[in-house]
Amino acid sequence: DARVTQTPRHKVTEMGQEVTMRCQPILGHNTVFWYRQTMMQGLELLAYFRNRAPLDDSGMPKDRFSAEMPDATLATLKIQPSEPRDSAVYFCASGPGQGTYNEQFFGPGTRLTVL
């Protein structure tokens, strides 16, 4: 059963530290999304890639966040330096990028706490 995997599942860090979250999309999927979920803002799209190229990162604070896809099996989201307001659950999702509909497969999320 193909699934999106994310590591770590939980991360507690102190303000100012660098945080790297990793995502392995479903094999064969060419589109990868990063979302952030908080109680206040709900589920927000941060960035997404197709064929490893960034298509839209307008939802991401550029000064401290960066997203990359070093290869087709790995997507990373980095925060440097982290701040308490970055505390949230970060979800990665992947999609097949084919056809005309928009089924995205979500990972279990990384729960980030910045103290």
Next chain:
Amino acid sequence: DAKTTQPPSMDCAEGRAANLPCNHSTISGNEYVYWYRQIHSQGPQYIIHGLKNNETNEMASLIITEDRKSSTLILPHATLRDTAVYYCIVSFTGANSKLTFGKGITLSVRP
């Protein structure tokens, strides 16, 4: 993308049908209606989508009004495991276009 409006919450009895409404009065001709759900502490899960015809799959049915300004997601026999936040989203065609999640509707299934 067109906006959607959903009531904040509803409940239903286990075994009964759950009918979840969604308004999308500004939907345009080539926008699809998608439904996702999020069970507590999990990532969202795709349920179903449609353009203008009613759709059914193993999870649910989607009824879209003829003018496409509203739709209803039907879970025919709700179980306790269907307790979740359900998101109605309108999105343009094109594989993996952006999805904009609103607040959704919290469905509570009671025993």
